[in-house]
Every structure is written in structure tokens, then in C-alpha cells.
Amino acid sequence: MIEVRWYARAGQGAWTASNLLATAAVIDGKYVQSFPAFGPERSGAPMFAFTRVSTEPILIHSMIYEPDVVVVLDPTLIPSRDTTTGLKNGGVLVLNYSGRVEKLYEVLGINRGLYKVYVAPATELAMELLKRPITSTAMLGALVKATNIVSIDAVVKALKERFPGPLAERNIELVKRAFEKTMEVYM
Amino acid sequence: MKKEPRGWRELPIGAVTYKLSLEYKTGGWRTLKPIIDLSKCTRCMLCWLFCPEMAIVWSGRDVLVNYDYCKGCGICAYECPVKAIDMVPEYS
Amino acid sequence: MLKPRVPLEEQKVMPVNGDEAVAYAVKQCLVDVVAAYPITPQTIIVEKFSEFVANGEVKTQYVPVESEHSAMSACIGAAAAGARTFTSTSAQGLALMWENLYIASGLRLPIVMAVVNRALSAPINIHCDHSDAYGMRDSGWIQLFVENSQEAYDTTIQAFKIAEHPEVQLPVAVNLDGFFLSHTLENVYMLPDEEVHRFLGGYRKLVKTYVDYLNREVEYKLDPANPLSIGSLDLYDYYFEHKMPQVEAMKKASDVVRRVNEEWYELTGRSYGDGVIDSYAVEDADAVVIVLGSSAGTMKYVASLMRQKGFKVGVVRLRMFRPFPFSEVRELLKGVKVVGVMDRGLSFGSYGPLYLEVNTAFYYSKERPLLVNYIYGLGGRDLSPAMAEEVFMDLIEVAKISEVREHLKFIGVRS
Numbered sequence: 001m002i003e004v005r006w007y008a009r010a011g012q013g014a015w016t017a018s019n020l021l022a023t024a025a026v027i028d029g030k031y032v033q034s035f036p037a038f039g040p041e042r043s044g045a046p047m048f049a050f051t052r053v054s055t056e057p058i059l060i061h062s063m064i065y066e067p068d069v070v071v072v073l074d075p076t077l078i079p080s081r082d083t084t085t086g087l088k089n090g091g092v093l094v095l096n097y098s099g100r101v102e103k104l105y106e107v108l109g110i111n112r113g114l115y116k117v118y119v120a121p122a123t124e125l126a127m128e129l130l131k132r133p134i135t136s137t138a139m140l141g142a143l144v145k146a147t148n149i150v151s152i153d154a155v156v157k158a159l160k161e162r163f164p165g166p167l168a169e170r171n172i173e174l175v176k177r178a179f180e181k182t183m184e185v186y187m
Numbered sequence: 188m189k190k191e192p193r194g195w196r197e198l199p200i201g202a203v204t205y206k207l208s209l210e211y212k213t214g215g216w217r218t219l220k221p222i223i224d225l226s227k228c229t230r231c232m233l234c235w236l237f238c239p240e241m242a243i244v245w246s247g248r249d250v251l252v253n254y255d256y257c258k259g260c261g262i263c264a265y266e267c268p269v270k271a272i273d274m275v276p277e278y279s
Numbered sequence: 280m281l282k283p284r285v286p287l288e289e290q291k292v293m294p295v296n297g298d299e300a301v302a303y304a305v306k307q308c309l310v311d312v313v314a315a316y317p318i319t320p321q322t323i324i325v326e327k328f329s330e331f332v333a334n335g336e337v338k339t340q341y342v343p344v345e346s347e348h349s350a351m352s353a354c355i356g357a358a359a360a361g362a363r364t365f366t367s368t369s370a371q372g373l374a375l376m377w378e379n380l381y382i383a384s385g386l387r388l389p390i391v392m393a394v395v396n397r398a399l400s401a402p403i404n405i406h407c408d409h410s411d412a413y414g415m416r417d418s419g420w421i422q423l424f425v426e427n428s429q430e431a432y433d434t435t436i437q438a439f440k441i442a443e444h445p446e447v448q449l450p451v452a453v454n455l456d457g458f459f460l461s462h463t464l465e466n467v468y469m470l471p472d473e474e475v476h477r478f479l480g481g482y483r484k485l486v487k488t489y490v491d492y493l494n495r496e497v498e499y500k501l502d503p504a505n506p507l508s509i510g511s512l513d514l515y516d517y518y519f520e521h522k523m524p525q526v527e528a529m530k531k532a533s534d535v536v537r538r539v540n541e542e543w544y545e546l547t548g549r550s551y552g553d554g555v556i557d558s559y560a561v562e563d564a565d566a567v568v569i570v571l572g573s574s575a576g577t578m579k580y581v582a583s584l585m586r587q588k589g590f591k592v593g594v595v596r597l598r599m600f601r602p603f604p605f606s607e608v609r610e611l612l613k614g615v616k617v618v619g620v621m622d623r624g625l626s627f628g629s630y631g632p633l634y635l636e637v638n639t640a641f642y643y644s645k646e647r648p649l650l651v652n653y654i655y656g657l658g659g660r661d662l663s664p665a666m667a668e669e670v671f672m673d674l675i676e677v678a679k680i681s682e683v684r685e686h687l688k689f690i691g692v693r694s
Contacts, residue, residue, distance in 0.1 A: 019294070022464050026294040035463040038405070060580040061427070061459050061573040063661045192516065195523035199488040200448065200499050201387035202510045202521050207492040211512075
């Protein structure tokens with residue numbers, strides 16, 4: 001079972017991204033769970049969403065405390081302690097980040113080699129293709145590049161189910177561009 | 188008719204009362220009784236409209252009171268625009 | 280294993296959350312009337328279903344009401360007129376329905392209601408606990424609790440069959456945990472419409488009853504052609520007699536819930552324990568927990584990890600809380616040393632309602648387990664795997680010393 005924690009500001013689409021990942025995994029024949037942790041629902045407040053993907057039916061119904069993967073949708077959240085809390089050693093960190101990679105570990109405040117770290121310029125790509133800083137689908141593309149949890153084909157199908165025609169096309173383009181632009185940070 | 192009082196196994200389902208509500212005659216509650224003066228009555232039917240017990244009856248020619256159910260509230264007398272209804276003591 | 284009539288390949292798998300699963304189920308159940316008022320976390324059910332109505336995907340009459348009190352009133356009227364009827368609510372909404380809950384059961388109306396469990400105010404909270412469901416436990420409704428979104432779909436369909444069974448004729452509440460299920464997307468296998476129609480035997484069938492003043496047997500419904508007085512005044516002369524058939528119907532409900540679970544298994548290949556109790560690794564267990572709803576999944580998961588470490592622990596999930604399966608609980612847990620009863624809600628000044636029932640179940644048996652009541656998860660506090668383990672370890676300690684030092688414990692609250 002792979003457990004993913006999405007970290008974002010309310011309104012950036014973390015729950016949607018989590019649902020899209022889960023839907024894609026169902027298309028790939030996996031068992032899933034996807035759910036938000038709702039606080040007081042106000043736009044801009046930090047929030048979590050969670051995805052579980054497994055080859056077996058999933059029994060557990062608690063939140064995710066020790067994720068295998070953390071995805072951060074908003075660059076301003078990266079320095080927060082909540083970014084890496086509980087992330088398993090050797091886990092994957094997928095960040096919306098377009099700053100200098102030399103500075104990244106300083107910003108994160110973690111030791112090198114603890115996690116596999118991937119970055120994608122999701123805000124820039126979202127502004128270019130959607131004209132809005134909604135980074136959910138871009139970061140879904142980045143996650144697929146970083147982990148192979150689901151196939152890119154399944155993500156495309158999930159997007160077509162979720163969005164009407166032209167919006168689906170723009171988001172598919174965004175996922176593919178983000179997939180290409182996602183880089184592992186070696187240091 | 189089976190005899191009363193019934194045991195619970197002999198009742199219909201779902202709080203259906205064993206008697207029709209028409210069998211509960213409420214006329215006995217009255218202390219004042221409406222008497223309609225048919226010579227004054229214009230057949231406007233406002234009393235029929237206002238009666239909360241549906242105890243005012245139109246016979247086809249006259250306005251009558253069904254004393255089996257009239258509780259003597261006096262709303263008909265109060266509402267009558269030509270004061271054709273008097274409330275008189277039930278026992279006098 | 281028996282091959283189900285509709286094999287899994289012929290069922291459509293949909294990634295939906297618990298609320299959506301309920302809405303899709305209701306859509307397939309040939310429901311005549313839905314009257315509901317939206318409230319978090321039930322809202323998605325109402326949104327989704329009114330979308331089906333607006334799109335013409337169902338022929339159901341949807342009644343948008345101004346409160347939950349009116350929702351239940353409208354359902355009572357519709358069901359009394361012979362309609363298959365559904366509603367749904369949470370927390371304060373359920374509390375506002377309260378007086379009408381007793382009327383629905385007293386009139387023996389087979390209404391189905393999804394209760395998306397949420398904590399009661401004050402302070403206001405939108406998240407899951409079972410205080411709303413516990414509040415209606417004496418109202419004469421059958422109460423079922425589900426563990427996941429698939430079961431929410433399955434149980435909603437089953438609920439109509441249970442409620443409308445000629446020997447039952449009682450309203451059924453299907454409880455699903457707010458957010459933990461209502462907003463959790465999972466794989467849900469759905470049947471073709473016509474299979475659901477067949478399972479339910481088409482539209483609602485009415486029962487017949489003999490009425491003296493009509494001098495014949497008539498269908499039990501409000502009908503100008505055969506006028507009935509239902510629910511009118513009954514004093515100390517007949518009220519008590521009118522309550523007894525409700526007692527009797529509740530007794531019969533357990534068997535019907537079990538049979539419907541078996542029929543569902545033959546149809547879909549899915550069943551939930553015996554329909555009443557679903558147990559996990561109880562046979563050789565030294566310590567067992569009893570729990571309702573989605574937490575059962577977390578407890579089973581943690582129990583499986585602890586078994587790998589050599590701890591003999593098990594989980595009992597009650598799928599049915601009303602009528603309460605006293606003898607089944609007693610039989611299943613015969614010989615178990617300690618039982619932890621987990622309540623997501625409590626009766627202030629007493630214990631958790633589930634704990635009280637489990638005590639009653641064991642009072643007359645010679646081999647009584649030691650019982651401990653754990654109150655957990657109020658207002659949506661997550662039952663983490665760590666808390667689940669804490670409960671099991673505590674029970675193992677009780678087993679070791681063979682003594683319960685504290686009967687009422689609170690799990691996961693800051694002191």
C-alpha cells in the first residue's frame with residue numbers, strides 16, 4: 001500500500017488532485033481511498049488531503065500519519081514543519097518549487113539523503129496554461145513522474161471523466177508538461 | 188364486531204384505530220349550543236367555512252348544525268355577519 | 280465459493296465517496312419520494328440526488344423542504360400514502376426530526392434514512408461521532424452501521440428490502456461516518472439497475488390489514504377509496520396495545536437482516552458477516568474490541584499487525600445496533616477473557632450506550648468477560664493506528680492482571 005499526503009492551501013485543489021489520483025488508480029485496477037482533512041473551510045488556509053493506493057482492499061480508515069509520499073502544492077508551505085512530519089525514511093517529496101535547488105535543503109531544514117526530492121515549476125505552468133495558480137493537476141503530473149503510482153494514460157482518462165471537454169484538454173496538457181519538467185534534486 | 192377491549196394481536200397494523208373517528212362523538216363536550224335563526228340567515232356559508240369541526244352542514248336549502256360533533260366553541264356565532272346564530276346554554 | 284448471479288466483472292466499479300454511493304443506490308431503488316434538507320456532511324447525498332432528478336435520470340418526486348422536521352413530516356405523509364420514501368440527515372438535523380422519528384415507527388412506515396454521523400452541538404462541530412445516532416436509539420427505528428463506502432451502497436439498497444418486509448414494516452436508519460466515509464472516495468461496485476429492481480421486487484408492495492369498520496381487509500395506506508384513521512387518539516385504553524406490535528416487529532427484524540445479507544451474497548458475492556455481526560480474528564482471541572462504523576476497519580488493520588507480533592486480539596463490528604443482537608454477542612464472545620467496548624459518543628452521567636448493551640448481553644451468562652468502556656473520537660478526532668494499539672495493549676494488561684481498575688476510559692483526549 002502506498003500512502004500519499006497532499007499539502008496545500010484550501011482552494012488549490014488538493015482534494016481534487018487526490019481524487020484524480022485515486023480515480024486513475026481505480027482505472028489501473030487498484031484499490032483506493034481519497035479524503036480531505038477539513039478544518040474550518042476558508043480559502044487560503046493550509047489543509048491536507050490523503051490518498052491510499054493498494055493492490056488489496058483497504059481496511060484502515062484513519063488519517064495518514066506516516067506517508068510514503070508527500071506532495072506540496074504551494075511553494076510558501078515548503079518551509080513548514082508539516083511538509084516532512086512523519087514522512088518515511090527514503091520517502092518521496094514532490095514540491096512545487098522553481099527556486100535555486102542549492103537553497104532547497106536549507107529551506108526544507110532537513111538532512112540530505114533522507115528523502116528522494118522532486119521539484120516542478122507548477123505555479124508557472126498553471127499560470128501559463130490555466131491562467132490561474134491552481135497547481136493540483138500540475139503536481140499530479142509531477143507525482144506520476146516521481147513515483148509511477150499510476151500510469152499517465154490512467155490520469156488522462158481520469159481527467160476526461162472529471163472535467164468537461166476544453167478544460168480536460170488544458171489540464172491534460174498541463175499534466176504532461178509538468179511530467180516533463182519534473183526533476184529529481186541530487187545533491 | 189369482536190368484543191372489547193381488544194388484545195394487541197387483534198389490532199390492525201400501524202396505529203389504525205379500531206373505531207372510525209366518526210364514532211367518537213364530541214357533542215357532549217358542549218356547554219353552549221349554537222341556534223341558527225333561518226329567517227335571518229343569508230346562506231353566505233361563512234359559518235361553514237370557519238367551523239373547526241366541520242359541524243355546519245348544508246342541507247341543500249338550509250344551514251344546519253351537526254350536534255353530534257359541535258363542541259360549542261361559538262366561532263360560527265362570532266363570524267356570522269347578520270348575527271343569525273345565538274349561543275344558548277345547553278341545559279336550561 | 281458460490282458464483283454470484285451478477286459476477287464482479289459485470290458490476291460497474293465507480294470511484295465515489297460514501298455520500299455519492301448512497302445517492303447512486305437510492306437512484307436505483309425505484310424510490311417514489313425523497314424529502315430532505317442539506318446539512319454537512321450529508322450534503323453530497325442531497326446535491327447528487329437532486330442532480331439526478333433535475334437531469335431526468337430518476338422519476339422520484341423530490342420535495343425540497345425548509346427544515347429536517349418538515350423533511351421527516353413529508354416522508355411520513357408520502358410513506359403513509361404508499362410511497363417508497365427516502366431521506367437523509369446528520370446531527371442537528373436528526374435532532375430536529377426527533378418527535379417525527381417516533382411517528383414514523385409508530386405508524387409502521389418503512390422509510391429509509393441515511394444518517395451521516397456527526398457530533399451534536401454545542402460547541403458546534405461538523406465532524407464524525409455517533410451521538411446523533413445514539414440519540415435516536417429508543418425511537419423504534421432499525422439502526423444499521425456501515426464500515427466503508429461499498430457497504431454504504433449495499434446497505435442502502437438492502438435497507439428498503441428490510442424495512443418493507445411484511446413482518447418488519449419499520450423505518451431503517453443506515454449510519455455512515457461523517458467525512459471518514461461520507462467524503463472518502465473508494466472503489467464501489469454497483470449493480471445494473473434491473474438487478475436492483477429485481478432484488479427489491481419492483482416498487483413498494485403494501486401490506487394488508489383487516490379493519491373492522493370497513494368490514495374487510497384493505498391495503499395499509501391513506502386512500503380516499505378506503506379511508507383509515509391512522510395515529511389518532513389512543514389513551515390508556517389502547518396506546519399500550521398499539522406499542523406491542525412494534526416490539527414484535529423488532530424481534531423479527533434480526534432474522535430479516537440476516538436473510539437479506541444472504542440474498543445479497545447470492546446476488547453480488549458480497550456479505551457482511553452474518554448481516555448482524557461482522558467479526559475478525561475472534562476465535563482464539565484473548566482480547567476483543569466491539570466497535571461500530573468505519574473505526575472497525577482501522578481496528579482490524581491494527582489487529583492484523585499485532586497478530587504478526589503474537590498478540591491474540593480480535594475485532595467485533597456490530598452492523599446492527601437496533602434491534603441489539605444480545606444473544607449473538609454472547610455466543611460469539613463466549614470464553615473471551617476481556618472485551619473492550621468502543622463508543623464514539625456517550626451518555627453523560629452514565630457510560631457509552633454500546634457498553635450498556637454489551638453489559639446486558641453478558642449479565643446472565645456464567646462466563647462473563649471483563650468489560651472496559653473506551654470513549655474515543657468525539658467530534659471527529661481521528662482514531663489513529665497508535666490509539667487503536669493503545670486500546671489493545673490496555674486490554675492485554677487487563678487480561679494479565681484479571682481485573683478492571685477503571686471501567687470508563689477516554690482515548691486520545693488531552694488532560
